[in-house]
Structure formats: C-alpha cells, structure tokens
Amino acid sequence: xxxxxxxxxxxxxxxxxxxxxxxxxxxxxxxxxxxxxxxxxxxxxxxxxxxxxxxxxxxxxxxxxxxxxxxxxxxxxxxxxxxxxxxxxxxxxxxxxxxxxxxxxxxxxxxxxxxxxxxxxxxxxxxxxxxxxxxxxxxxxxxxxxxxxxxxxxxxxxxxxxxxxxxxxxxxxxxxxxxxxxxxxxxxxxxxxxxxxxxxxxxxxxxxxxxxxxxxxxxxxxxxxxxxxxxxxxxxxxxxxxxxxxxxxxxxxxxxxxxxxxxxxxxxxxxxxxxxxxxxxxxxxxxxxxxxxxxxxxxxxxxxxxxxxxxxxxxxxxxxxxxxxxxxxxxxxxxxxxxxxxxxxxxxxxxxxxxxxxxxxxxxxxxxxxxxxxxxxxxxxxxxxxxxxxxxxxxxxxxxxxxxxxxxxxxxxxxxxxxxxxxxxxxxxxxxxxxxxxxxxxxxxxxxxxxxxxxxxxxxxxxxxxxxxxxxxxxxxxxxxxxxxxxxxxxxxxxxxxxxxxxxxxxxxxxxxxxxxxxxxxxxxxxxxxxxxxxxxxxxxxxxxxxxxxxxxxxxxxxxxxxxxxxxxxxxxxxxxxxxxxxxxxxxxxxxxxxxxxxxxxxxxxxxxxxxxxxxxxxxxxxxxxxxxx
Amino acid sequence: xxxxxxxxxxxxxxxxxxxxxxxxxxxxxxxxxxxxxxxxxxxxxxxxxxxxxxxxxxxxxxxxxxxxxxxxxxxxxxxxxxxxxxxxxxxxxxxxxxxxxxxxxxxxxxxxxxxxxxxxxxxxxxxxxxxxxxxxxxxxxxxxxxxxxxxxxxxxxxxxxxxxxxxxxxxxxxxxxxxxxxxxxxxxxxxxxxxxxxxxxxxxxxxxxxxxxxxxxxxxxxxxxxxxxxxxxxxxxxxxxxxxxxxxxxxxxxxxxxxxxxxxxxxxxxxxxxxxxxxxxxxxxxxxxxxxxxxxxxx
Numbered sequence: 001x002x003x004x005x006x007x008x009x010x011x012x013x014x015x016x017x018x019x020x021x022x023x024x025x026x027x028x029x030x031x032x033x034x035x036x037x038x039x040x041x042x043x044x045x046x047x048x049x050x051x052x053x054x055x056x057x058x059x060x061x062x063x064x065x066x067x068x069x070x071x072x073x074x075x076x077x078x079x080x081x082x083x084x085x086x087x088x089x090x091x092x093x094x095x096x097x098x099x100x101x102x103x104x105x106x107x108x109x110x111x112x113x114x115x116x117x118x119x120x121x122x123x124x125x126x127x128x129x130x131x132x133x134x135x136x137x138x139x140x141x142x143x144x145x146x147x148x149x150x151x152x153x154x155x156x157x158x159x160x161x162x163x164x165x166x167x168x169x170x171x172x173x174x175x176x177x178x179x180x181x182x183x184x185x186x187x188x189x190x191x192x193x194x195x196x197x198x199x200x201x202x203x204x205x206x207x208x209x210x211x212x213x214x215x216x217x218x219x220x221x222x223x224x225x226x227x228x229x230x231x232x233x234x235x236x237x238x239x240x241x242x243x244x245x246x247x248x249x250x251x252x253x254x255x256x257x258x259x260x261x262x263x264x265x266x267x268x269x270x271x272x273x274x275x276x277x278x279x280x281x282x283x284x285x286x287x288x289x290x291x292x293x294x295x296x297x298x299x300x301x302x303x304x305x306x307x308x309x310x311x312x313x314x315x316x317x318x319x320x321x322x323x324x325x326x327x328x329x330x331x332x333x334x335x336x337x338x339x340x341x342x343x344x345x346x347x348x349x350x351x352x353x354x355x356x357x358x359x360x361x362x363x364x365x366x367x368x369x370x371x372x373x374x375x376x377x378x379x380x381x382x383x384x385x386x387x388x389x390x391x392x393x394x395x396x397x398x399x400x401x402x403x404x405x406x407x408x409x410x411x412x413x414x415x416x417x418x419x420x421x422x423x424x425x426x427x428x429x430x431x432x433x434x435x436x437x438x439x440x441x442x443x444x445x446x447x448x449x450x451x452x453x454x455x456x457x458x459x460x461x462x463x464x465x466x467x468x469x470x471x472x473x474x475x476x477x478x479x480x481x482x483x484x485x486x487x488x489x490x491x492x493x494x495x496x497x498x499x500x501x502x503x504x505x506x507x508x509x510x511x512x513x514x515x516x517x518x519x520x521x522x523x524x525x526x527x528x529x530x531x532x533x534x535x536x537x538x539x540x541x542x543x544x545x546x547x548x549x550x551x552x553x554x555x556x557x558x559x560x561x562x563x564x565x566x567x568x569x570x571x572x573x574x575x576x577x578x579x580x581x582x583x584x585x586x587x588x589x590x591x592x593x594x595x596x597x598x599x600x601x602x603x604x605x606x607x608x609x610x611x612x613x614x615x616x617x618x619x620x621x622x623x624x625x626x627x628x629x630x
Numbered sequence: 631x632x633x634x635x636x637x638x639x640x641x642x643x644x645x646x647x648x649x650x651x652x653x654x655x656x657x658x659x660x661x662x663x664x665x666x667x668x669x670x671x672x673x674x675x676x677x678x679x680x681x682x683x684x685x686x687x688x689x690x691x692x693x694x695x696x697x698x699x700x701x702x703x704x705x706x707x708x709x710x711x712x713x714x715x716x717x718x719x720x721x722x723x724x725x726x727x728x729x730x731x732x733x734x735x736x737x738x739x740x741x742x743x744x745x746x747x748x749x750x751x752x753x754x755x756x757x758x759x760x761x762x763x764x765x766x767x768x769x770x771x772x773x774x775x776x777x778x779x780x781x782x783x784x785x786x787x788x789x790x791x792x793x794x795x796x797x798x799x800x801x802x803x804x805x806x807x808x809x810x811x812x813x814x815x816x817x818x819x820x821x822x823x824x825x826x827x828x829x830x831x832x833x834x835x836x837x838x839x840x841x842x843x844x845x846x847x848x849x850x851x852x853x854x855x856x857x858x859x860x861x862x863x864x865x866x867x868x869x870x871x872x873x874x875x876x877x878x879x880x881x882x883x884x885x886x887x888x889x890x891x892x893x894x895x896x897x898x899x900x901x902x903x904x905x906x907x908x909x910x911x912x913x914x915x916x917x918x919x920x921x922x923x924x925x926x927x928x929x
C-alpha cells in the first residue's frame with residue numbers, strides 16, 4: 001500500500017485515519033435459495049478486493065482440496081462456512097459476518113443461509129441490513145426461497161435490492177435468460193416497497209461483473225456489483241425523525257446525579273429541549289447530555305448518551321424519552337407482522353414474553369388475522385403459525401408499551417417473542433399500529449372494589465386452580481371442597497371445565513389452539529368472580545404450563561393457588577369414570593390428554609395432592625387448611 | 631451527518647454493556663490483559679460514567695502468561711480501582727500442568743477452558759463479557775453478540791438464538807449463562823485505531839524491542855523464564871520483535887518488527903498480509919479447533 005507514504009508523521013497518520021473514518025457504512029446481506037452461490041460470491045468479493053490475508057489464503061487452498069466443491073479451483077464458500085457441520089455438508093447454517101472497505105465505503109456483509117429450515121438466521125442478518133443481494137441461479141430462475149427472502153427483506157425494512165443473476169456462465173451468458181428472471185422478479189415485488197431494484201448478471205465463481213465489467217456480456221451496460229454497492233444512495237432517514245431515546249438503565253452513582261442512559265434511536269436532542277416521558281406522559285427539559293468524554297450540547301441518532309432532566313420525573317428502564325411535540329404510541333394492544341421461528345407452533349391465547357429493545361412484558365396473541373402464503377402473497381385464514389411462517393396478528397400486552405410503527409422506526413417498532421419456559425426466541429414482530437380499542441376504551445373506575453366486596457363477605461377472594469389428568473379426581477375434590485367451604489360460611493363457586501364447555505366455550509374443540517383459548521376464558525371468568533369477592537374453585541385439565549402461568553398472571557399476588565391433583569395416568573385409565581380413556585385408546589377420541597396430547601406437570605404448584613390412598617375428604621380438608629392459614 | 635466509524639462501534643459496544651448490566655443478575659468481565667481487553671475495559675468505563683463499573687473483572691491465569699502481562703494487570707487494577715478476581719485451576723497447579731510438559735492442547739483445556747468453567751460456577755456469574763471479535767476466526771464470525779451457553783457452558787452452533795436488530799433476548803434459566811461480545815463487529819485495525827485515538831494503555835509487549843527468542847516450529851518464541859528448556863540445537867537469540875496477540879508465552883509467536891509506538895503499529899497493520907491468529911499455536915492443533923474448544927466451554 002503505497003498510500004502509506006502519507007503517514008510518515010503521526011499527525012499525517014491521524015489525519016489520514018480521521019478521513020478514513022468518515023467513509024459511509026453500508027450493511028448488506030446475501031440471501032436467496034440454497035446453492036445459488038451466496039458464500040461463493042462474498043468469498044469472491046473479498047478475494048478480488050485483496051482482502052484475504054496470505055495465511056488465510058493458504059488455509060483456503062488446503063481446505064479446497066479437502067472439502068471443496070469447485071474441482072481444482074479455489075472454493076470461495078469455505079472462507080465463510082466456518083462451522084464444521086457447514087463444511088461437512090457443504091451448506092450454510094448460520095450467518096457469517098465479514099468486514100471490508102474500499103476507497104469509497106465500508107461494508108459489513110452478513111452471509112445468510114438459504115435453507116428454509118434456517119430462515120431465522122436469514123432474518124437475523126436482514127434485521128440490521130440496508131441492502132440485500134438476492135441471488136438467483138440462472139438455470140433455476142425464481143424459486144420459493146427467492147420469494148420468501150424477498151418478502152422477509154421487505155418486511156424487515158430493507159429498501160434496496162440487488163438481484164444477482166448468478167451462474168450466468170452456465171447459460172452461455174444469455175441475455176434473454178437474465179431479462180426473463182429480472183422481469184419476473186420486478187413483477188412479483190411490485191408492492192414490496194423497494195426503493196431500488198438493480199439486476200446484475202454475474203458469475204461468482206469466475207468473477208464476471210463482481211468487481212469489474214465482464215468481457216463475456218457486452219449486452220450488459222450496468223455497473224459491476226461492487227461498483228453498485230459503492231454508489232447506491234443510502235439515506236440516513238432516522239436522523240430527521242422525531243427524537244427517541246429508549247431508556248436502558250438509570251445511572252445513579254450518588255444522590256446528586258440521576259441520568260437516563262440509552263442509545264438514541266432517532267432524531268437529535270439538545271440541552272434545553274422539551275422532552276416527554278412516554279409512559280407517564282410527563283414532560284421535562286434536558287439539563288445536560290453526559291458522556292465520559294465530557295458533556296455535549298447536542299447528540300443525534302446512533303449516539304450512546306446519558307440524559308439528565310430538570311425535573312424529578314419518574315423514568316425507569318423500558319420507558320421511551322421522546323420529542324414532546326411528536327410522541328410515540330403508548331398502548332397495550334396493537335397489530336403486528338410476525339415471523340415465527342420456533343418448531344413449536346404459535347398459539348393465540350398463549351402467554352409469551354414480549355421484548356422490545358428495552359422493555360419486557362407478558363403478552364398474548366389475541367387474534368391471528370391471517371397468514372401470508374409465500375407463493376402468491378395472498379392472505380389465508382389460519383389458526384396458528386408454524387416455523388418460518390409469517391402472519392399478521394393482534395397482540396395484547398399485560399401493561400402498555402411505548403413504540404412507533406416499524407415503518408417509521410426500525411428500532412422502536414420491533415419486538416421479539418420469547419417462550420416463558422425454554423427462554424427461546426420464538427418469533428420476531430414488526431408493529432403496524434395500535435388498536436383503537438386499546439387507546440379509546442379506558443378502564444371504567446368503580447368505587448366499590450374487590451376489597452370492599454370481599455369485606456362484606458368476611459373472606460379473602462382466591463382462585464383454587466385444580467389441574468391434572470382426566471379422571472384424576474379434580475371434580476370430586478372440587479365438589480367436596482365447596483361443600484366444606486360453604487359450611488364454613490364462605491361464598492364460593494365451582495367453574496368446572498366440562499360444564500363450561502356446554503355454554504361459554506361451546507364453540508371450542510380439543511386442539512392445542514382451542515385448549516389455550518378454553519383456559520384463557522376460564523381464567524378471565526374466574527378473575528371477574530374474584531373481583532366480585534368470591535372464592536373460585538376451577539377444575540380443568542389445563543395441560544399446558546404456559547396457560548396456567550398466563551392464568552396466574554391475571555391475578556393479584558397470592559390470589560392464585562395452583563393445585564396439582566396428582567394421579568398417575570395408569571390409575572386414571574383404570575378408573576376411567578366416563579369411559580373416555582377406552583375410547584381414546586381405541587382411536588375414537590383425538591387430542592386426548594395423556595393418550596394423544598401431552599400433559600405438562602406443574603413444577604411449583606402451591607399444593608401437591610397425591611390422590612392414591614387418600615380420600616377426597618382428606619384432600620379437600622388440606623386445601624381448606626391452606627386457605628385458612630393464608 | 632452520521633457517526634464516524636469508531637464512534638459507531640463505540641456506541642454499539644456501550645449499548646451492549648448497558649443491556650447486560652440492566653438485565654443480568656450477576657455479570658462479570660473476562661479480562662485477558664491483551665489489547666482487546668484493554669479496549670473492552672475502556673468502553674465499559676465509558677458505558678457507566680459517571681458511575682463505577684457495576685461488575686468485577688475476572689482473569690483466568692494459566693500461570694504461563696508473560697510476566698509483563700501480570701505486572702500490567704496488577705498495575706491497571708490498582709490505578710483504576712477495579713474489583714479484580716484472579717482464578718487459577720487448583721487441580722492444574724497440583725498436577726503441575728504446563729504447555730511444555732503436557733502439550734498445548736491439554737494445557738489450554740485444563741488451565742483455560744476448565745478453569746474458566748470453575749470460576750464461573752464458583753461465583754455464579756450468569757453473563758460474562760469477552761473481547762472476541764468476529765474477524766478473528768471463521769467460527770467466531772458465526773457467533774452471536776449474546777451467545778447462550780447451557781448449564782455445562784457449552785455452545786451449540788447449530789442452534790443459536792435468532793438475534794434480531796439490537797433487541798437482545800437476555801433471559802437464561804438458573805445455571806445457564808450468556809457470553810457477551812461487545813467487540814463482535816470490530817476488526818483488528820479498528821482496535822488499534824481506537825487505542826491510538828483514545829490513548830489506551832496496553833502491555834509493552836506489543837511494541838518492538840530487543841527480546842530473547844528461540845526459533846521453534848517455525849515460530850519465534852520468547853523465553854520469558856527458566857521453565858522453558860532448550861531443545862538440542864536451539865539457542866536464544868536477541869532479536870527486534872513484538873507480539874500481535876498475547877497468551878501463554880511458550881505458545882505465542884513473536885513477529886519481527888520495528889514498530890515501537892502505536893502509530894507505527896497502525897502503519898504496520900495497514901500493510902499487513904497475514905492475520906493475527908497466525909502467531910497462535912493453539913489454533914493450529916487441529917482443523918476447526920476453535921469451534922471445538924468453544925463447544926467445550928472455551929471463551
């Protein structure tokens with residue numbers, strides 16, 4: 001690098017580096033179907049821009065002989081496929097990130113997998129990208145994965161697409177093939193909101209049109225891939241949007257300092273600006289913008305800062321500081337696009353943890369409005385989303401969250417859903433808008449409350465939630481318990497799973513989705529009854545931990561008492577009071593808990609009743625004692 | 631005007647530090663004394679300014695580090711008033727395990743991988759910051775910023791959590807933990823430029839000086855103390871060398887260089903034709919060895 005002559009002195013070096021630092025950054029991904037040449041393309045790009053170190057090249061040459069799929073030539077994909085399983089199978093499983101710079105720009109490229117199974121990893125790469133290079137094999141044309149990746153790229157807010165029509169050498173550099181694929185692509189992505197779609201015929205293996213114009217395609221007059229990446233205009237739109245600071249943590253080293261730390265998600269802020277605390281609606285003024293390098297007079301999108309405000313307002317992690325005159329949404333119900341990642345299907349009604357950048361709150365999908373068919377992008381009715389499926393749904397959170405719509409802000413409009421038991425990230429969402437019902441229906445404040453009603457009855461309301469297999473003895477215990485409590489002068493009610501299915505839940509069957517909804521309704525009714533001051537005894541199989549947890553979350557601390565009616569399955573099938581097990585085992589009943597549908601035992605039930613060798617009277621008495629000691 | 635390159639990397643790292651401090655119940659920062667650790671520490675202090683670091687530092691000492699590294703560590707801890715924990719695998723000490731007597735692979739496994747697991751379990755840390763970068767090695771390039779480890783500290787590369795935007799899933803069950811890499815998106819050159827810009831102190835071994843070295847397995851090894859015997863035909867030479875990475879001295883190759891200041895090093899980096907891992911013996915033991923170590927609980 002002879003440019004180094006410049007840096008003979010430290011000052012000259014610093015000047016050169018400062019200049020280099022100002023180069024704009026472009027984050028892009030390569031995506032498309034498996035074997036379309038994504039990893040090979042990036043390898044080629046790094047190789048042709050001389051960004052591979054000598055020892056890495058030596059290792060690559062060694063590897064190409066051992067694992068390579070390029071005959072005697074270098075297999076560039078091995079530069080990227082860094083996991084053993086990837087090299088063995090010759091596929092990409094997870095995203096690889098590479099960093100390089102040319103004289104014009106800096107680049108972060110994420111090489112994403114093509115297999116449908118690893119769509120979550122493609123989405124991971126796409127979520128932070130400005131541009132996507134979508135590869136298509138000239139011989140294959142547009143495939144289902146091409147459509148899926150184009151759609152996900154559009155959903156995640158990528159606005160610039162390069163359609164790289166690869167392996168053009170294998171179709172004799174045929175212009176018609178290229179044009180047909182490019183036109184097909186433009187046609188099906190008409191509504192995807194892409195600002196630019198640039199189609200380039202390439203051969204990743206031989207380097208045609210990758211960094212320099214190819215001699216083999218005189219008919220192509222456009223830029224090379226690298227030439228395009230260096231010049232495509234990338235607007236920093238977030239800078240001009242209203243100010244947003246998601247609060248990560250409150251920094252409080254001593255009594256005289258209370259600062260709100262976070263990375264500015266949009267816009268700019270200056271000392272003296274009026275800002276709003278979204279959750280409380282209070283406003284205040286920015287007193288100082290603190291960083292370790294000294295206080296700033298103003299700061300902008302992307303900077304990590306700590307704000308000190310003029311007033312003692314209540315702000316904690318999860319809140320959003322915002323421009324007072326242009327505030328974000330605050331709602332507990334909203335509509336969102338959802339990409340599902342988990343092999344466990346998404347269940348409307350089930351409780352998940354919803355995580356925004358800084359907030360975390362229990363949430364349920366209240367309605368799956370439709371699922372998107374990846375082949376023709378039509379809307380289809382569906383009861384749940386399976387792995388890699390995309391849908392639009394209504395979501396309710398337990399308490400309101402602060403957000404913008406995703407199209408206005410990719411940072412404050414996104415969330416992920418997390419399984420409450422495995423802690424796996426099961427889905428990712430992009431918020432469309434709040435639901436009117438959330439913003440317009442206020443809680444009606446009532447003067448007589450739960451405590452007042454309960455006081456009149458001289459009791460403390462509670463829900464006693466009996467869970468266990470069919471035939472475990474739940475209803476018998478519930479009945480005995482109610483008689484006992486009634487005799488003690490308590491005001492009670494038994495909500496029996498079977499009985500509720502004759503009325504309120506008449507429309508529900510026994511699929512996993514319907515079971516979730518069944519429990520949600522029973523829990524909501526039980527909640528109304530405890531509000532009325534009653535002691536509610538619920539008797540329901542309620543086989544899933546998630547739903548029992550969701551039910552628990554509805555109640556005040558200590559009011560929900562989970563009781564595991566523990567009768568071994570072998571004993572239940574022997575008792576079989578309603579003859580249901582016999583039918584289920586004969587295959588006449590679908591989705592029967594214990595036979596063809598799982599039962600997840602409680603892990604931390606308040607009361608664990610082992611029924612074998614104990615009478616219902618004895619067991620009911622134990623519950624009554626627990627209640628009395630509470 | 632958007633942020634300059636190093637500013638952007640700095641802000642990203644600060645954001646990551648704060649996410650962990652706000653959500654983990656017992657975080658710790660792995661401190662290996664090298665240039666990346668120096669940068670990591672510098673960023674951590676910025677992230678919580680004007681408050682102090684809300685977590686301790688942990689150094690897993692293999693007992694074979696360069697003496698200058700240990701001096702630097704103790705000086706840094708004292709000057710910055712850091713809460714520094716040093717852990718040495720007691721089983722390894724008892725069995726007198728070393729890279730020369732037991733080989734680099736076994737030594738690294740016992741004194742680094744196992745020792746790290748011991749320390750994390752002993753103190754019950756549920757999140758540990760590390761200075762790893764994705765440009766270091768191919769399997770690192772595949773790793774998330776928040777890298778989930780099961781109760782056995784093992785990494786499952788085929789089943790990583792999706793990591794969307796910078797909305798991190800920081801939830802772990804008791805016994806499980808996260809390794810968190812705030813420098814994931816930095817390159818070696820970024821590290822040096824940042825050290826230059828911020829004037830961050832580093833171990834003097836990075837600067838060229840005349841040092842006693844021997845040639846072994848195609849590498850220049852500095853004989854830092856008497857524990858390293860000379861093989862037949864080997865002799866100690868005084869050469870002008872420096873180190874691009876630091877680790878256990880018998881496993882770390884020096885490079886011939888006259889770069890004696892940070893600007894010299896940046897200049898050298900701008901023309902470098904080999905990667906920094908070239909000077910590391912432990913990565914060459916077997917193909918895919920980094921991924922294997924990580925699955926076993928290595929950082």
